[in-house]
Amino acid sequence: MEAISVEFTKVGKRFGARAVLAAVSGTLRPGEVLVVAGPNGAGKSTLLNILAGVLRPSRGGVAYRRGDEEVPRREWFENLGMASPDMAVYEELSAIENLRFFGRLRGHALADGALAELLETLGLPVREHHRAVGTYSSGMKQRVKLAQAALHAPAVLLLDEPSSNLDAAGHEAVAALVARFRARAAVAVATNDPREIAWGDARLDLAL
């Protein structure tokens, strides 16, 4: 996957009369982790959704660039991995089946051994891989969600509160994942957790 940077310029978002974001600018650079911080309601998740292209900004714009060339919007999703609290994987399927499914959709049909290895690096033991996700604890579901985001080695990784519901070991696993992606991808982490804020090479503070 070629390196991609994400530029956002004077991005603003209104929901009806309520302004959530006002003229936020910045760049997500390959090899860097951008931490988006700010109090609840400051628009951290909204900004990540706009950067992902699942939410349209009310003003301003976002551009994905591969070198000098702009990546067409229709190609954003294939270069993107995302995990956020408003996303879930399929509860009727096991962790391996979920990853197999998302891998097929993204054209990265990995062998079960590679999928199991990915889950293990995120702290989900092998004995749990073939059980329906619906029977998992919230922390185990979070691990599968993160594996889904990282599965296709995306050039842009957006993580919204990635350690939520995770124990200390889970937090360490996410830190290792972010460190792995930092080497070759553009990473953004929306968080208020001081441990996650420490991962950042750059920081964007949003205010209410």
Added chain:
Amino acid sequence: MRASTLLSESLAVLGKELTAELRSRVALNAIGLFGLTTLIAVAYQIGPYQIQEQDRPYLLSALLWIILFFAATSGLSRVFVKEEDAHTAKTLRLAARPLAVFAGKYLFNLILLSALFSLIVPLYCALMSYRVRGVAGLAVVLAAGAVALASTSTIVAAIIARASGSTTLFAILSVPLVLPLLVMLIQGTRAAAASAELAAVLPALQGIVSLGGAVLTVSVYLFPVVWHD
């Protein structure tokens, strides 16, 4: 450039739908229970002998499609609502092309409808003593009806899922699309019951295929807008 093909993505969505449904059986139970309950209520109250001989082709064709349509509606409308309710819609939106999602869900609805028709139609014919002269004609009408109803149900289900999942909205949006289709399906079924000639169902079949094809074509263009905006 995407590494997966549209066909492989569509089949992946279909496979996921079938696996999830076989494990939860929510739509299968809803459709099966609604279909069987309505069928038994109709058979018990009206039965084969409560209808005058000259009215049988008209009434029995209409009753069959009323049972099939309402049973189908109880299950098919969930195909997108369940993604929104379970918070999997965004995960799916980021991973799959819109057309692959539509195709996979459409094929899943088509399989559900085919299962419903296979269960209810023979039982209905037996319980209501509904003698069909043109079995081949009826099979063609049912197949065309399943294709057309699946396309209508799938696009309407997508619209209501984005409008916070109101099943009332499903009914309202379905009326202008489904009413003419149901009328033609009833006409085709009546023609198949009355004549062994396949040509007897052709006028209705042309209408069913035209309407189903038009809805499917419009859906292919409309769905990406509904799915992403």
